[in-house]
Amino acid sequence: MNIAQASFGDRLRLFQYFFIDCVRNNCSEPNLLTQFESRQPVYLKLFGWDCQSECQLQAQWQTIDRLQNDENVHSVPQFYGKWTFYRLYGIQEPASFIFSIGNLATNLYCWKDYRIFGEYSNDPFYNLWRIQAFISMNAWFWSMVFHARETPLTEKLDYFSAYLIVIYLLYTITIKMITEMFDLKVKKIQISLAIPFIGFYIFHLIRMYQRFDYGYNMKINIMTGITSTILWLVWCFINRFHRKHIRKCFLSLAFVNICLVLELFDFAPIFYTFDAHSIWHFATAFFPFFWYSFLKDEAIFYLVQTSDKDAKEKLL
Structure with missing residues (x-):
């Protein structure tokens, strides 16, 4: 039990x-x-x-x-660990539901805008960003489903998909740093490096499935996110002179980590609609514009170095 x-x-x-x-x-x-x-x-x-x-x-x-109506009560309580929201046509958390759709839409739009650059630019990391785009859109789809109606299944799918974004970002920067430091091909190490990441992700899923521990899940997300952010910042510092668009990567990291404060400091929903989590979802909808602009400049950076004249004429 x-x-x-x-x-x-x-x-x-x-x-x-x-x-x-x-x-x-x-x-x-x-x-x-x-x-x-x-x-x-x-x-x-x-x-x-x-x-x-x-x-x-x-x-x-x-x-x-x-x-x-009781003058001695000055706060709104949570029930079953959750706030109570105004329901909209059966949708349990309307604000988070709508903002999740917004995140799904901006990720799809920005990915489609970037894709042509990735395909023709000879960017060695293009396939990694394509997987990341799918992972992100998958996560926001399940976020939408979960906030529409919370059940044990939709909650697990939302939490597990969200952590996959976090750990995948750590995976990509690990590959990026190793390949650039040792002048290796991405394809040679991405599969072997994926094994420990997949193993840890499966371990996390099994542990959470056995006992859905919100505190443990938050700690793992924060630890993974901080490690990823540090490595990305190190990469930005190393490449600060020969990649002028590095500032976009830095701004992306700064933006998402500032927004993370909303996840750490909860408060009762305003008008029984907008809580910290829903506002976090609203804020993160703007992240893809920063991130894919950086990826597009990365693609152009690799395109400049290629000898493919047709690709250069098509994109530059």
């Missing part, structure tokens, strides 16, 4: 009373459940809102309304 630590909200007797009362009146008998299902809008059924989850949400709002 899995044991989860309750939040302040779902430990309140007031919440438990509202929840039990709702379940008793709507979900406890077959005929009551049939009546509930006949009244429920189709779009809520499509998003998987069953009788018990509806009662949980209803009890949360009843508890919040009652607490707001």
